[in-house]
Amino acid sequence: MGLPFSKYYSSQDYVGGIQNWKITQSAEGLIYVANNFGLLEFDGTNWERYTLEKGTKCRFVYINSQGRIYAAGQGDFGYFIPDENGILHFISLANKLPDSIRNFDETWRIYQQNDQLVFCTFDDIFIFNQQDEFVRAIDPAYDPESFHMVNHKIYINQYETGLSVLDSDSLKLIRNGDFFKNKTVTSILPVANEQLLISTYNDGIFISTSNGYKEWSPENNDFLEKAAINHAIRLNNGRIAIGTQNEGVLILNTEGNIELHLTNGKGIENRTVLSLFEDIQGNLWLGHNNGISMIELNLPFTHANEQIELPGTGYDALLKNDTLYYGTNNGLYFKNIKKREAELQLVENSTGQVYSIENIDGQIIMGHHNGAFAVSHGKANLLAPIAGTWTFLELRGQPNYVLQGNYKGLALFEKTVKGLKFIRKLDGFQESSRVMQEDQNGDIWMTHGYKGVYKIQLNKNLTGVEYKYYGTESGLPSTVLINVWRVNNRLIFTTERGVYRYDKSTDRFIKDDFFNEMLGPDSQIMSLSEDPIGNVFYASMKEIGVLEKQPNSTYEKHTDIFNRLDLLLNDDLQNLITLEANQVLFAAKEGFIHFNNQMPKTINHNFSTIINSVKLSSSEDTLTLGGRYIIDNTIKFEQPKVKIPKVSFNNNAIQFSFSAPFVEGQNDTKYQYWLENAEPGYSEWSNRMLKEYSNLKEGKYTFHVKAKNIYNQLSEPVSFSFVILPPWYRTPLAYSIYFILLFGVLATTFYAFEFRYKKKTEILTEEKEKELTRMDTELKSSEQEIERLKNEKLKAKIELQNKELATSTMHLINKNGFISHVKTNLNTIIKRSKNQEVKHEINKIIHNIDKNIASDNDWEHFSIHFDQVHGDFIKRLKSNYTNLSPQEMKLSAYLRMNLSTKEIAHLLNISVRGAEIARYRLRKKLNLDRSENLQEFILKY
Structure with missing residues (x-):
């Protein structure tokens, strides 16, 4: 009913060469492409390019179980591995070849067989072991034409001999392998019962049998021969995808019937497909001669638009038998969907806006801007020239009549043997009537886009109507955006704020508990439809989904898968059309989107977040760290504890680049991030894939990031830890110096104070000593003075005593001298005197004198x-x-x-x-x- 969603990447998008020879995917979901300009890497949003050692064209890429990325190109082969900063760089293995065989042309394939790596060129085959050591070279007798690996066997096609298998050091022709002599084998696929499905460039596809080989799809063989097959792969669902030189890509079932054909202008942008790859999400990647395409084959959606010759915005659709009618603003188109080769055709006289398509008693009736039309044999015939026919409503109470809603009110049509017949316009009501439903009582409910709700009843002679108006006074939350729908044979009314139903006993509108519980109390449903088995599909302002009816009559709600339709649906005249059970069309801005409810609705793909790079910036330079690490010889994106970088304070501006390799709705993938120790928690969800921080303080930080894809699937958070070292003036050494300086300052200050104190003390002591000395001096002076005075007094006393002694002595001397003189005189007298008595007396006197002198x-x-x-x-x-x-x-x-x-x-x-x-x-x-x-x-x- 349409084409799968697809995305095309031009060479300008991925900034590479035109030809893309091989596509593969890593365990993390990164897409790698062997391109003319080197190796391309795609993380779901951004492309990165890596060059081989000599900058030559890359022809093949292979990723082993350890995550090592092997690449083959012109004159070279080797592998990409992260360096010490986590950035991929190329290491050539071709340089390990002996000089005698080093000069080869191009390497086209890389295979791992047991514990050996096989590098295939059009001249020689080189064998290396797991230690990257050259083991041997194999030189086939004839130049190989192509290489293929099936069930751990390497098949080699040689134009001169046919199809052989590599057996140790030689090539052995397989059973009936000469069948492919002079043929170019492009792919070999395993099928049931050990059969091989072998495609050739321009000889078609063959399947092996016990008797040899036979054409696999005879009815399509001529087409395949002309298409020129470049590559074929088997999809996970068992179907075969074939990339061609001239006819784009084909999807065939196991019987060889073409189920899907995409080519230039019809699903893809380039008709030449050089390589094919199915990713872990079930998307099919095409490597074109110019560009890359991604086809979302795993989705339950297909898009009917101008690429299948359906122009315009989708309004309404109808499936009658095997014919599907599409009504757009450009006209009415139809196609037999059972015939793959059938082309879409425009209904004659239908050009213009087609508002509705109804099957009334087997007749196709079209509501058109120009009036009401009956469609038959590819032509629209005017039934009534009533401009602006919105819709038709078959009346239950009047089964022979059909009510028409138009720009200016209502009109009545009658069912006849020849088809629908216009009767008259109905009097009494002139409001635009686009949405109408009839209840079990025969009352007709019409909802106006911005005026409210009308309950309409036809008069007995069917010439006019009577109506009653319901607005906010009748329980409705507002009078705008109200629609009426029939679900489970009852009417519900969707409003700006929830779902309501009419309560006849009170003649008011009340909230519908069931739908408000399922859809939300404030849901604003814009379109709703019930399929024949009771599934309810809806589109609201917030979400699109399905209430899938279960065997026990309960409902299971699914919404996530419909997120893929965001921004694609018609936002003017929204419409949801159930074609048959589990088959729904959504009116889109460009044509229609078909939904197959029988396909899985729960998305549980491998979804992870990776940190691509970390840039550390300073005013002088920038250091970039990649997100890859080698752990136990395996390349991973998880940071080991031993790889926590210590960043100088000058590089405290840091930028993180992250992604979630998920290509479906890639622009709607959202991220939350959190820098632990700098932020309180995770940020709000946003589409940003870069986060910058600047002027970070010193300390240990951990950056966390997680993603949420378009299906609300959450990835596990990933983290990157780093340490901002303190500036030189806040390092332990600096603090040691500060401590030493502080200690020195304190010590100096202490010693200065102590010196001042000592000095002051010395001064005080000196002054005190001086004072004491002065006082002592004064005291001594006083003492000396006292002593002097004492001495003077003593001296005076001594002098006095001396004087007295001298006086006494002189007195004594004088006395003794006098007495001696007297004694002498007396002795003279004695000698002269004759008188004895006188002499006697004088002698007595002399005796007394001697006695006096002798006294002590x-x-x-x-x-x-x-x-x-x-x-x-x-x-x-x-x-x-x-x-x-x-x-x-x-x-x-x-x-x-x-x-x-x-x-x-x-x-x-x-x-x-x-x-x-x-x-x-x-x-x-x-x-x-x-x-x-x-x-x-x-x-x-």
Whole structure:
């Protein structure tokens, strides 16, 4: 009924060369294409291109179970592997070949057979082991024409000999292999009972039998020969896809019948298909001579539009027997859907807007902008020139009549043997009547697009109508966007805010619990239709879906699969047409979209999110990290713990590029992301595939991202952890330096304060010492003064004592001198006197005088005063020289007083000579040498 959804990528889209020789897919869902400009990679949204070592054309790509991407091209072959930054780079294995065989032309195929890798060129076949070591080369007798791997066997076609199989180091012709001599084999596919289906470039397709080979599809063989088969694959559903040089792509069933034919202008943009690949989501990829196509064969939708010669916006459709009628704004078209070769045709006289198509008693009736028409034998015949015929309603209460709704009201038609016949316009109602239904009571309900609801009743003579208007006062939430539908033989009314039903007992509208529970209390249904087995299809402002009726009369709701129709449906005159059970047409902006409800509606494809790259930026440069890692010799997109990068603070602006390799509705894939330790949680869903962060602080971060595809399928989150190192001034070393500096500053400050304190203390101490010294000095001065005063007083006292002693001594000397003089005079008198009595008396006087002079009382008194003046001289001398006589002690005292010998003689009452003799004797007792002066010794003692 249409063509599958498809997407075409031009060479400008993928920024590569025109020819695409091989397509494959990684476990993560990334698409890889061997292109003239190198290896193309597609993540569902963006294309990336990688070049081989010599920048040559890429002819083949193969991905092994470890994720290593092998590529073959002109004069080279090898593999792509991520470097230390996770970015793919090419390593050539051809460089390991001996020089004698290194100069080959092109490598066209890569196969893994057991533990060996086989690289096939049109000259030699090179064998490598799993350790990337060259094992051997095989040089066939004739140049190979093509290579194929089936059931772990490598088949090689040689134009001169036919089809052979690679057996160890040689080629062995298979049974009846010479059948393909002088033929170009393009594909070999396994089928049931160990049979092989072998396609050739321009000799058709053959299937192996016990007797040889026979044509597989004789009725299509001529067409296939002319189409020139480039490639064929077997799809997961068992069908065969064939890519041709001249006729695009064909889908054949197991019997060899063509079920689908897509070619230039009819489903695809380029008629030459060089390669085919079915991805893990069931989409068929075509590598064209110029461009790449993706055909969504797994969807239950097909699109009937201008590519099948159906122009315009879809309005209404009708299936009668095997003929399908399409009504668009350009006219009415029809086609026999049972005949693949049948072409779509325009109904004559139908050009213009076709609003409705009805099968009334076997007659096709068309509601048209120009009036009501009956369609027969490819021609539309005018029934009534009533402009703007919206719809027709067969009346249950009047089974012979049909009510027509038009721009200006209502008209009545009658069923006759010859078909529908116009009777009259009906009086009493002039509102535009596009949507109408009749209830079990014969009341006709018409809903207006922006005025509300009308309940209409025909008068008895069928010339006019009476009506009652219902608006918000009757329980409706508003008067706009109200439609009436028949579901399960009862009427429901869809509004701006939910589904309502009419309650006859109150003559009001009330909410319909069943549909509001199934569709949502505020759903705004724009179109609704029930198929013959009770499935309810609907389209609302928020979603499109089906309430699939179950055997127990309950309903199961499906919506996700219909998300693929977003933005495709007619948003003017929405319509949903049930053709037959489980077969529905949606009126679309371009033609119609057919939905087959018998195909799976639950999408559970492999769906994952990957982080493609991480860019670390600074003011000077940018470092790009790819998302690939080698873990246990396997390439993965999961970051291992040992690969957490530490980023300098200068690179604290980071950009993440991520994708979800899911091509269906690729522009509707949404993402949520979250930078742990920088954001509180996941963001809102958005279509952004890049996220940038700048001015991140130092610390450990983990970036999380997950995706949701068009079918609301969620991927598992993936993450990337990294560490932003602190700036140099916030590193541990810096903090150590800061600590040391701080310690130094504190220590310096402490020592400065301590120095100041010590200095101050020293100053205070010095000042105190000075003060103490001053005070001590003053004290000493005072003491000295006191001492001086004492000394002066003592000196004065001593002087006084000396004076007294001197006076006493002088007095004593004078007294003794006087007495001696008196005694001398008395002795003279005695000598002169003759009188004895006088002499006697004078002698008595002389005796008393001698007695007075000899008395020690004066000496005792003298010695006391002398010791006080001369520091106990007499006591010390007497203590040290015990052998001194009193007379010698007196002599020593008088010598201490520095008296002359004459004065000493007077005091001792001896002669001067006697005094000198006494001095001599004293020297001896004092044990003085001759050299020592007695006077000086006595003075120093």
